[in-house]
Amino acid sequence: MAIMKGTEPIVTVRGLRKAYGNRIVVDGLDLDVAAGEVVGLIGANGAGKTTTVECIQGLRRPDAGMLRVLGYDPAREAGRLRALVGSQLQDSALPDRLRVAEAVELFATSTARDGVELLARFGLGARRKSAFASLSGGERQRLFLVLALLNRPRLVILDELTQGLDPAARRDVWTAVAQLRDEGTTVLLVTHELDEAEALCGRVVAMRGGRVLDQGTPAELVTRHAGGARISFSTRGADELLVAALRRLPGVRNVTASGASVTVQGDRRSIAQVGAELVRRGEVPADLDVEVPDLEDALLHLLDSPPSTDPTMPARPATDRELVSLS
Numbered sequence: 001m002a003i004m005k006g007t008e009p010i011v012t013v014r015g016l017r018k019a020y021g022n023r024i025v026v027d028g029l030d031l032d033v034a035a036g037e038v039v040g041l042i043g044a045n046g047a048g049k050t051t052t053v054e055c056i057q058g059l060r061r062p063d064a065g066m067l068r069v070l071g072y073d074p075a076r077e078a079g080r081l082r083a084l085v086g087s088q089l090q091d092s093a094l095p096d097r098l099r100v101a102e103a104v105e106l107f108a109t110s111t112a113r114d115g116v117e118l119l120a121r122f123g124l125g126a127r128r129k130s131a132f133a134s135l136s137g138g139e140r141q142r143l144f145l146v147l148a149l150l151n152r153p154r155l156v157i158l159d160e161l162t163q164g165l166d167p168a169a170r171r172d173v174w175t176a177v178a179q180l181r182d183e184g185t186t187v188l189l190v191t192h193e194l195d196e197a198e199a200l201c202g203r204v205v206a207m208r209g210g211r212v213l214d215q216g217t218p219a220e221l222v223t224r225h226a227g228g229a230r231i232s233f234s235t236r237g238a239d240e241l242l243v244a245a246l247r248r249l250p251g252v253r254n255v256t257a258s259g260a261s262v263t264v265q266g267d268r269r270s271i272a273q274v275g276a277e278l279v280r281r282g283e284v285p286a287d288l289d290v291e292v293p294d295l296e297d298a299l300l301h302l303l304d305s306p307p308s309t310d311p312t313m314p315a316r317p318a319t320d321r322e323l324v325s326l327s
């Protein structure tokens, strides 16, 4: 049966808490991922992103909170989830001498996809007999993607997928993830590469100190936290009429003029509107400059924002918080 995008909950997290010793690293986190979504977890180092996805996969036992992944509780039913969740984790590795085709055979279950076809699709068809150690960084990441997809997972978890890759290899891996997205695979992505999040994710969740700071489409976060576009130019006649006309344009939020310099702030629509207004007035400033903030600007603003409450809840003892398994 075809699944309508966004209708079926794949991941539901409520009030997730996790501490290492007395240090709380995930602090009452709520997260939803619906079928067919590509959701990115972004945030500073140590924000708790990896710990969150490890709890979602049943690799770590939460201290508190409710987790459901494809209807299962990962803390108790990790075995059932293993066949349904494909993952590429930070620091993934395989034995050096294992050949690409052998790795595929090793990981394939009885219902696996055609490994030969999958390797070809990710540009590894010619590397089937190559040992893992001989693969480039990009080839290794693509192999991990193949292994993550091999058993037709309902959810794919990718943690810092393109870390350390050269620009061409990054693009190859992005193309592979975009293919998954276009096929309707649900993906949860942890990344520091904000251009990657902008390119691939329909929704991003910004985290700090184990909490969600804000979430939305990349464009929504940019608009909410990075102040929209900024257009500046010099003009011969920065008079009140010009300023008033610019203020009336669709998408313009603010106009300031100082001497001959004019600065307009607004959303992306305002860029073309300001350009058209200047042309209409016969003004073509030589120094027109447009700055369009991106997700990185938005995240920097968000991470700089004051915390809403202090994470002062005491942690429980560390005894029962060991890694459940790392298979």
Ligand code: ATP
Pocket: 020, 025, 043, 044, 045, 046, 047, 048, 049, 050, 051, 052
């Ligand atoms: P990064 O972006 O650096 O990968 P992250 O947002 O994924 O960070 P986590 O890896 O979840 O964050 O780590 C959250 C905090 O928990 C960090 O301060 C980290 O040092 C700490 N931490 C992670 N794993 C352990 C562990 N096994 N034992 C103790 N502390 C840990």
